[in-house]
Amino acid sequence: MMMGLATDGGLLIPESVPFIPAETLRTWAKLPFQTLAFEVMSPFIGDEIPADDLKSLIDRAYASFAHKEITPVVKVGDKRILELFHGPTLAFKDVALQFLGNLFEYLLARDGGHLNILGATSGDTGSAAIHGVRGKSNIRIFILHPDGRVSPIQERQMTTVLDDNVHNIAIRGSFDDGQAIVKALFNDLEFKKSHSLGAVNSINWARILAQIVYYFYAWGRATGGDDSQRLVFSVPTGNFGDIYAGYLAMQMGLPVSKLILATNRNDILSRFVREGVYEVGDVHPTISPSMDIQVSSNFERYLFDLLGRDADAVRACMADLAEKGRFSISEEKRALMNETFAAAAVSEEETLEQIRATHSETGYLLDPHTAVGVAAAADYPGAICLATAHPAKFGAAVQSAIGQEPELPGPLADLMDRETRQVLLDADAAVIKQHMLDVIDG
Ligand SMILES: Cc1ncc(COP(=O)(O)O)c(C=O)c1O
Numbered sequence: 001m002m003m004g005l006a007t008d009g010g011l012l013i014p015e016s017v018p019f020i021p022a023e024t025l026r027t028w029a030k031l032p033f034q035t036l037a038f039e040v041m042s043p044f045i046g047d048e049i050p051a052d053d054l055k056s057l058i059d060r061a062y063a064s065f066a067h068k069e070i071t072p073v074v075k076v077g078d079k080r081i082l083e084l085f086h087g088p089t090l091a092f093k094d095v096a097l098q099f100l101g102n103l104f105e106y107l108l109a110r111d112g113g114h115l116n117i118l119g120a121t122s123g124d125t126g127s128a129a130i131h132g133v134r135g136k137s138n139i140r141i142f143i144l145h146p147d148g149r150v151s152p153i154q155e156r157q158m159t160t161v162l163d164d165n166v167h168n169i170a171i172r173g174s175f176d177d178g179q180a181i182v183k184a185l186f187n188d189l190e191f192k193k194s195h196s197l198g199a200v201n202s203i204n205w206a207r208i209l210a211q212i213v214y215y216f217y218a219w220g221r222a223t224g225g226d227d228s229q230r231l232v233f234s235v236p237t238g239n240f241g242d243i244y245a246g247y248l249a250m251q252m253g254l255p256v257s258k259l260i261l262a263t264n265r266n267d268i269l270s271r272f273v274r275e276g277v278y279e280v281g282d283v284h285p286t287i288s289p290s291m292d293i294q295v296s297s298n299f300e301r302y303l304f305d306l307l308g309r310d311a312d313a314v315r316a317c318m319a320d321l322a323e324k325g326r327f328s329i330s331e332e333k334r335a336l337m338n339e340t341f342a343a344a345a346v347s348e349e350e351t352l353e354q355i356r357a358t359h360s361e362t363g364y365l366l367d368p369h370t371a372v373g374v375a376a377a378a379d380y381p382g383a384i385c386l387a388t389a390h391p392a393k394f395g396a397a398v399q400s401a402i403g404q405e406p407e408l409p410g411p412l413a414d415l416m417d418r419e420t421r422q423v424l425l426d427a428d429a430a431v432i433k434q435h436m437l438d439v440i441d442g
């Protein structure tokens, strides 16, 4: 958790994944979210954190959520919506980042030291991470966002946080540029070590860990613990973090029959699932901007499993990606992948139409990211669709779908009137590093 990336530039994964027997699953099905979170995370954490401390970290993390169930499941038409947006910044990232913020603080207080967090965001991770660590001692946070390519509300949720330890950097470039800078600076091992770099993106294993919990929670709420019921989850996808958490829940024994990987027109992942070819193209701005991503930072974690946990084979794919902008897998591996994943790319028009249709048929308002997942699950009645953000974060898209903007929830009502702070810099690792050094030494 504290090192972010592995020192060879790869991603960290657990050596083994615990398997949860059916009788335990049945008892987990009725647990409150916080108790379930403790049960799901404990086998990974072992005795590194005493049980009472872990319970209290979990309780404090979710005390900031506006819904008593934390991630409720609601029936909408023929689907079930898993609402992940009841945290302080109205997106699913809060589920992990409220927990991570407290965990960073706990570990630094216990073991000493400080952390300079460096993250990249296409809109949601940034504000959730900032809200998770704002004002905490021994932590500074630097967040890169693509200038002008996040929604106005998302930008304000980051730049109106004026705590001394928060540093927002708009970059002249895309989210992929920001993510590449983060990786480059984590791979600058001297800089990483001497300045204690920490990660809040889903390259940090602890992010994935905390996101596994709500798959178990949703399954329990939907089935009441009947393990003969295998469910379909539809997951709006960009960096492959959220859906990878679902994949791990499956590995842990959760009865899931399919994970639907839903992308917007930035469809590199959905093409890979359907065709077995991973080929980078241009990033297109869409009305679901948080998923405007080409190179998915978590994908190599799954690729490692798909390729038989053969690190050399993964390295070869990554080398092809770096040199040729593409790699492919065999037909046999593609078929294996399709046993777990289905995929669809949803156009802008289809996204707007889904928001409109769901609203007129049920009165329920989807945000554009969630709408991508719901549209992708059109042929799967009963699917659990992850609602990854509150519609108020994407007012313009909702307005063009239904002719009216959703209201911002109370605590954010004056967001657009608040003072802001950010700097605008080139999307260049050396420039960002120098800026960080100026702030740190300054
Ligand atoms: C609202 C929203 N939905 C979906 C996604 C995609 O999640 P992931 O990157 O974990 O695939 C993101 C960002 O990552 C997001 O902010």
Ligand SMILES: N[C@@H](CCOP(=O)(O)O)C(=O)O
Binding pocket: 120, 121, 122, 123, 124, 125, 126, 200, 201, 202, 203, 238, 239, 241, 290, 291, 297
């Ligand atoms: N959509 C994300 C992009 C970063 O993803 P992460 O899950 O790896 O942090 C965002 O909103 O920033």
